[in-house]
Amino acid sequence: MRREDRVAAFDNLYLTYQQPLFAFLYGQTGDRSVAEDLLQQVFVKVWNSIDKALSKPPEALRPWLFTIARNAAIDHLRSSPKTTPLEGERLTDSSNIESQITAKTQLDQISQIVKKMPEEMRTVFTMSILGEMPSEEIGQLLGKPAGTVRYLLSEARKRIRMELGDE
Amino acid sequence: MSDQKFDAMLAEWKAANKLGPIRAAQIRQTVLTSPVTDDAAWWMAQFGALKGILKSSTACLTN
Numbered sequence: 311m312r313r314e315d316r317v318a319a320f321d322n323l324y325l326t327y328q329q330p331l332f333a334f335l336y337g338q339t340g341d342r343s344v345a346e347d348l349l350q351q352v353f354v355k356v357w358n359s360i361d362k363a364l365s366k367p368p369e370a371l372r373p374w375l376f377t378i379a380r381n382a383a384i385d386h387l388r389s390s391p392k393t394t395p396l397e398g399e400r401l402t403d404s405s406n407i408e409s410q411i412t413a414k415t416q417l418d419q420i421s422q423i424v425k426k427m428p429e430e431m432r433t434v435f436t437m438s439i440l441g442e443m444p445s446e447e448i449g450q451l452l453g454k455p456a457g458t459v460r461y462l463l464s465e466a467r468k469r470i471r472m473e474l475g476d477e
Numbered sequence: 478m479s480d481q482k483f484d485a486m487l488a489e490w491k492a493a494n495k496l497g498p499i500r501a502a503q504i505r506q507t508v509l510t511s512p513v514t515d516d517a518a519w520w521m522a523q524f525g526a527l528k529g530i531l532k533s534s535t536a537c538l539t540n
Binding site: 321342349354416439440474 | 478483486487489490491493494495496500501504505507508509511
């Protein structure tokens with residue numbers, strides 16, 4: 311295959327999967343900038359195996375891409391010290407946290423709340439909101455029933471509202 | 478906060494946190510200019526080396 315054809319095929323994959331994979335990586339790591347770096351690593355692997363990618367049937371391509379992304383996230387989490395706060399720590403429970411966030415916008419607060427979510431909930435939330443993926447598809451990729459995905463999504467929304475002081 | 482207002486806020490958060498087109502284009506450019514590290518080629522080279530060792534070992538044993 312000529313390089314131009316490879317690039318065209320790569321672009322097609324990139325356009326289709328950049329947002330879902332970014333959303334997944336954001337959910338796995340809780341860090342937007344790390345997710346961007348990992349996305350690059352994932353697509354370097356894809357580009358290096360573009361012939362293999364193109365030989366896959368469409369139904370096998372998506373799981374293959376998400377496996378590469380999952381492995382990239384696992385490697386990253388293994389190699390970096392844990393910097394995310396402990397799960398269950400609440401933003402609005404103490405006044406000193408309140409003082410820390412007074413200068414922040416509500417959007418920054420949402421990012422902080424998302425970062426503090428348990429990984430499973432965060433991944434479902436980012437795949438749904440940023441990746442615009444339906445619950446069934448998220449469930450298939452994460453190996454969970456769609457009902458569980460919907461429950462986690464609903465809990466994530468509740469948590470954001472609660473921690474924004476909405477309840 | 479009404480559901481409508483909350484959804485609007487999430488939509489704003491989404492717009493601010495999606496992979497932006499400029500960053501997406503940078504990543505694409507970096508990927509397409511990255512050096513090729515072909516895993517398959519590496520394994521083939523290892524296999525070739527192993528085959529050579531086995532062949533010479535067999536030759537030693539038969540001689």
